[in-house]
Amino acid sequence: MKAAYIMQKEIRESILTPKGFLWYILTSIILSILSYLFLTNSELSLLDQGQMLYMIMNFITALGILIGLVFGSDAFAGEIERGTLEALFLSPVKKTQIAAGKLGAAIANWVIIFAISLPYLFVVGKGGQNLLIGIAYLAILGTLLAIIFSAFSMGLSARIKSMKNSLIISFFIFLLAGSPIFLSAALRKTWFGRVLDLINPFADAINTFDSVVIDSQGFSYQAGRVAIICGYTLLSLWFLKRSVSRLEM
Amino acid sequence: MKRLILALSSVILAITVNYAYAANRIAVSINPPFVQANMGDKITYTGTITNNSDKAANNIIAYISLANITQGKESPMDLEDWSANKAIKIDAIPPHGTYEGKWPMRLIDSGSYVVYITVVDKNSNIPVSSEMSHLDIKRILRLNPNNVLPVAIGEPLLIGIVFMFIAIKRGNRVN
Amino acid sequence: MITVENLVKRYDGYTALDGLNFSVEEGDIFGFLGPNGAGKTTTIRILTAIIKADSGNVVINGHDVFKEPMAVKEIINALPESNGYYEWMTAREYLEFFSNLYGEEMSRQEIDSLLEAVGLHGKEGHLIRSYSRGMKQRLGIARALINKPKLLFLDEPTNGLDPKGRRDIHDLLMDLNRKQGTTIFLSTHLLDDVERLCNRIVIINYGKIVRAGEVKKGTIEDIFFLSTKEGML
Numbered sequence: 001m002k003a004a005y006i007m008q009k010e011i012r013e014s015i016l017t018p019k020g021f022l023w024y025i026l027t028s029i030i031l032s033i034l035s036y037l038f039l040t041n042s043e044l045s046l047l048d049q050g051q052m053l054y055m056i057m058n059f060i061t062a063l064g065i066l067i068g069l070v071f072g073s074d075a076f077a078g079e080i081e082r083g084t085l086e087a088l089f090l091s092p093v094k095k096t097q098i099a100a101g102k103l104g105a106a107i108a109n110w111v112i113i114f115a116i117s118l119p120y121l122f123v124v125g126k127g128g129q130n131l132l133i134g135i136a137y138l139a140i141l142g143t144l145l146a147i148i149f150s151a152f153s154m155g156l157s158a159r160i161k162s163m164k165n166s167l168i169i170s171f172f173i174f175l176l177a178g179s180p181i182f183l184s185a186a187l188r189k190t191w192f193g194r195v196l197d198l199i200n201p202f203a204d205a206i207n208t209f210d211s212v213v214i215d216s217q218g219f220s221y222q223a224g225r226v227a228i229i230c231g232y233t234l235l236s237l238w239f240l241k242r243s244v245s246r247l248e249m
Numbered sequence: 250m251k252r253l254i255l256a257l258s259s260v261i262l263a264i265t266v267n268y269a270y271a272a273n274r275i276a277v278s279i280n281p282p283f284v285q286a287n288m289g290d291k292i293t294y295t296g297t298i299t300n301n302s303d304k305a306a307n308n309i310i311a312y313i314s315l316a317n318i319t320q321g322k323e324s325p326m327d328l329e330d331w332s333a334n335k336a337i338k339i340d341a342i343p344p345h346g347t348y349e350g351k352w353p354m355r356l357i358d359s360g361s362y363v364v365y366i367t368v369v370d371k372n373s374n375i376p377v378s379s380e381m382s383h384l385d386i387k388r389i390l391r392l393n394p395n396n397v398l399p400v401a402i403g404e405p406l407l408i409g410i411v412f413m414f415i416a417i418k419r420g421n422r423v424n
Numbered sequence: 425m426i427t428v429e430n431l432v433k434r435y436d437g438y439t440a441l442d443g444l445n446f447s448v449e450e451g452d453i454f455g456f457l458g459p460n461g462a463g464k465t466t467t468i469r470i471l472t473a474i475i476k477a478d479s480g481n482v483v484i485n486g487h488d489v490f491k492e493p494m495a496v497k498e499i500i501n502a503l504p505e506s507n508g509y510y511e512w513m514t515a516r517e518y519l520e521f522f523s524n525l526y527g528e529e530m531s532r533q534e535i536d537s538l539l540e541a542v543g544l545h546g547k548e549g550h551l552i553r554s555y556s557r558g559m560k561q562r563l564g565i566a567r568a569l570i571n572k573p574k575l576l577f578l579d580e581p582t583n584g585l586d587p588k589g590r591r592d593i594h595d596l597l598m599d600l601n602r603k604q605g606t607t608i609f610l611s612t613h614l615l616d617d618v619e620r621l622c623n624r625i626v627i628i629n630y631g632k633i634v635r636a637g638e639v640k641k642g643t644i645e646d647i648f649f650l651s652t653k654e655g656m657l
Contacts, residue, residue, distance in 0.1 A: 001527075002524075002525055002527070005521065005524040005525060006525075009510070009521055012512075013510065013512065016415055016419075017512065018412070018416070021408065021409075021411075021412040021415075024408050025405050025408050025409055025412070028404045028405040028408055029405050031404075032400070032401035032402070032404065032405060033401075035397050035400070035401055036397050036398070036401045038397075039396070039397045040397070048289045048355075079508075082508040083504075083506045083507060083508025084508040084509065084510060085508075086474065086504040086506075086507065086508075087504065087507060087508075087522070087564075087567060088525075089474045090472055090474065090497065090501060090502050090504075090568075091497065091522060091525040091526060092494045092497040092498050092525070092526060092527075093525050094494075116404065116408070119400045119404055120400060120404075123396050123397050123400050124397075126396065248474070248475045248476070249469060249474055249475060422514070422549070423514055423549060423550070423551055
């Protein structure tokens with residue numbers, strides 16, 4: 001219950017603010033431009049709808065991760081820098097409850113991004129293959145990735161106690177996670193590329209979207225990658241719990 | 250003079266024999282020879298590589314090429330978006346054996362194209378190419394761009410309105 | 425009320441507290457004095473169960489601070505030295521939020537009377553961002569009173585306030601101590617605060633107690649002078 005009050009405070013502080021809404025308006029404008037280009041520009045509309053749906057899903061996932069990282073970086077370091085964390089620690093609330101409330105708000109943020117993206121997914125994927133199953137996978141894997149990256153950056157923010165530094169490291173991790181996209185198809189087919197893809201939760205998610213939406217493959221093909229993502233989720237929660245319980249002012 | 254003619258003849262004969270040897274040793278054909286399809290379709294080309302010699306052919310590389318021959322757009326195409334399997338490495342083809350390679354392809358743009366498969370054998374200086382398969386792709390857009398406009402314009406506006414509503418409600422609570 | 429025995433805290437080889445021993449009686453306004461960097465804030469953070477000590481014992485109202493931190497937090501509260509505020513909240517929202525964390529939903533009247541007690545009545549609907557430093561300090565005290573603590577820790581509560589602001593805080597603390605019997609642990613380096621408010625003091629430097637005793641009017645400057653002369657401060 002106390003975690004719910006923290007979550008409510010975080011939502012009011014970070015989501016229901018001009019800055020929070022600016023993020024969401026920007027998200028929807030970018031998605032508007034992307035979908036409009038997909039469906040009207042002849043060069044881009046050469047891709048079939050499955051391909052477009054897959055690309056939009058990747059974009060939404062990346063955006064969810066990115067905003068989750070910003071959210072997480074501010075969680076503890078931001079409060080320390082603003083001098084507000086000590087009053088929270090003085091209240092009879094466990095540090096893990098504070099972390100749970102903050103993580104809850106980060107997940108709420110992802111849910112809003114997902115909700116914003118739904119109309120675009122339907123417009124772009126309408127009449128194409130695997131629309132609903134694709135959206136279901138995005139909902140589940142996107143939530144897990146939001147937890148992984150937000151929890152990781154929250155843990156980092158509790159350890160480093162500097163918002164700027166934890167943000168820089170988080171962005172570096174984000175670029176690292178997104179790096180397979182920059183690798184050529186040939187390099188990704190080598191054993192090194194495959195291992196890199198497998199141990200990277202973001203790559204696991206986009207490869208799963210590819211397999212589900214474009215190749216119409218069933219859950220048995222996805223199980224391994226989904227299991228790795230679940231493993232990362234547990235690992236990130238453990239990291240957050242450990243970092244927060246060690247946090248001292 | 251006679252000696253010069255003899256020497257030149259020997260050189261020409263040697264080149265011809267070598268070329269004939271290479272051409273005969275490996276042969277490649279492409280199937281289907283003609284394709285008419287729509288944009289967005291997926292088709293597969295099959296390349297049959299035959300080793301005509303008595304020796305095994307080792308470490309052969311076969312790759313597919315696509316050239317746009319539409320009037321005014323003549324150019325070779327980058328196959329990155331069309332097909333990920335550009336090249337196939339074949340470890341060995343036994344004497345008088347054949348190898349069948351598959352090249353799936355997603356048809357990305359409309360126009361007239363030629364497709365051919367080339368085989369490179371490191372024991373030969375001359376690459377061997379198949380005959381050209383003609384590919385005609387019709388332009389077809391199954392998408393309805395009008396669907397996107399209400400969402401593309403409406404959603405950012407809607408979020409803006411929700412924000413204004415929350416801001417006004419909050420403003421009323423704060424003195 | 426508070427018993428501190430052999431309290432030691434080290435940071436990366438630096439000893440912030442070096443075997444601190446003292447006790448605070450119920451009903452005291454206990455002055456905790458010392459120059460900057462003496463270890464005052466570290467002591468308060470340990471006593472309020474925010475950080476852990478490397479060794480030693482702290483018992484508050486019969487509860488071991490290290491073993492029962494939540495039980496201690498229920499009966500104490502504090503105003504830290506550099507207390508930040510959720511500036512986007514109104515004073516009422518701020519107090520409501522913290523009262524929820526104590527598991528007690530305060531009524532509108534309760535919040536009003538608390539704000540009235542700290543002199544913020546009529547300002548409860550204003551955003552904290554519009555408050556002056558003195559108003560924020562009063563709000564901080566209101567937050568620290570939200571659970572009706574038996575023991576209140578205040579770390580430099582009058583720092584940066586003008587004479588009137590300081591006098592108001594003094595009156596408020598005297599009232600709390602006399603009318604509600606709240607024990608106050610006051611960390612300060614302002615001799616005026618000590619002389620007006622405290623009945624007992626401890627002076628620390630380099631994490632060690634250099635003087636301890638009762639405060640009699642007009643003696644505090646002598647105590648400090650003596651401590652300085654003896655090379656303790």
